[in-house]
Amino acid sequence: MASNVIGGLIRLIARLACGIAPHDEVSDPEMAKIVDLKTYRTQIFHDRAFGPWKKRFDETYDLTSQLADLSNKTLLFLSRPGDAGTLAFYEIIMGTLNIGTAAEFYTLDKQHQLKVVDTHLFLVDQMRFELMRRLGWVTRFHCRFHTLVKLIQDAERLKVESRGCPPELSPTHADYATFRDLTALDKESYIRRLLSEALESFKDQFG
Numbered sequence: 001m002a003s004n005v006i007g008g009l010i011r012l013i014a015r016l017a018c019g020i021a022p023h024d025e026v027s028d029p030e031m032a033k034i035v036d037l038k039t040y041r042t043q044i045f046h047d048r049a050f051g052p053w054k055k056r057f058d059e060t061y062d063l064t065s066q067l068a069d070l071s072n073k074t075l076l077f078l079s080r081p082g083d084a085g086t087l088a089f090y091e092i093i094m095g096t097l098n099i100g101t102a103a104e105f106y107t108l109d110k111q112h113q114l115k116v117v118d119t120h121l122f123l124v125d126q127m128r129f130e131l132m133r134r135l136g137w138v139t140r141f142h143c144r145f146h147t148l149v150k151l152i153q154d155a156e157r158l159k160v161e162s163r164g165c166p167p168e169l170s171p172t173h174a175d176y177a178t179f180r181d182l183t184a185l186d187k188e189s190y191i192r193r194l195l196s197e198a199l200e201s202f203k204d205q206f207g
Contacts, residue, residue: 052091
């Protein structure tokens with residue numbers, strides 16, 4: 001069976017190299033099994049990662065979803081401090097990493113617990129930067145265009161990449177003159193200090 005599957009993969013690669021579309025070969029029984037298995041695994045991953053958010057927010061997200069795809073209501077909920085938001089982050093993080101459900105967080109070993117917490121802190125920062133972008137306070141930030149899945153799976157690497165690349169405060173913001181002259185590290189701290197005001201402003205405009 002393994003040799004048949006490997007043979008099927010080799011045939012698929014050869015046919016793709018010749019410009020033959022994969023769907024043209026589904027009639028091949030072994031190729032159909034490969035395609036079906038890939039579809040099945042993708043669906044399992046999708047349900048595991050995004051199923052809890054479908055129930056929680058009654059909104060549909062998928063492997064291509066980015067921060068910009070979050071509704072204003074959901075973004076505000078996730079950007080606020082509090083246990084409810086933390087649980088929602090644990091749902092998508094643990095589902096994406098395939099290490100259990102949010103309810104099982106305290107049964108994880110210390111290494112996995114630390115990874116979930118670190119990823120949560122990184123992800124909530126990105127949510128808050130997105131919230132400020134929608135307010136027009138921030139013009140750009142390093143991880144804006146990554147998918148939610150990538151933000152979770154590559155959180156450690158992206159966190160390192162983001163150092164020295166703080167969100168950029170809009171020139172139209174009242175504090176821009178002060179912000180402009182700060183160091184990169186101080187700029188990120190300055191942006192974080194705007195959070196409480198940003199949450200209130202976002203609630204007034206979109207909540």
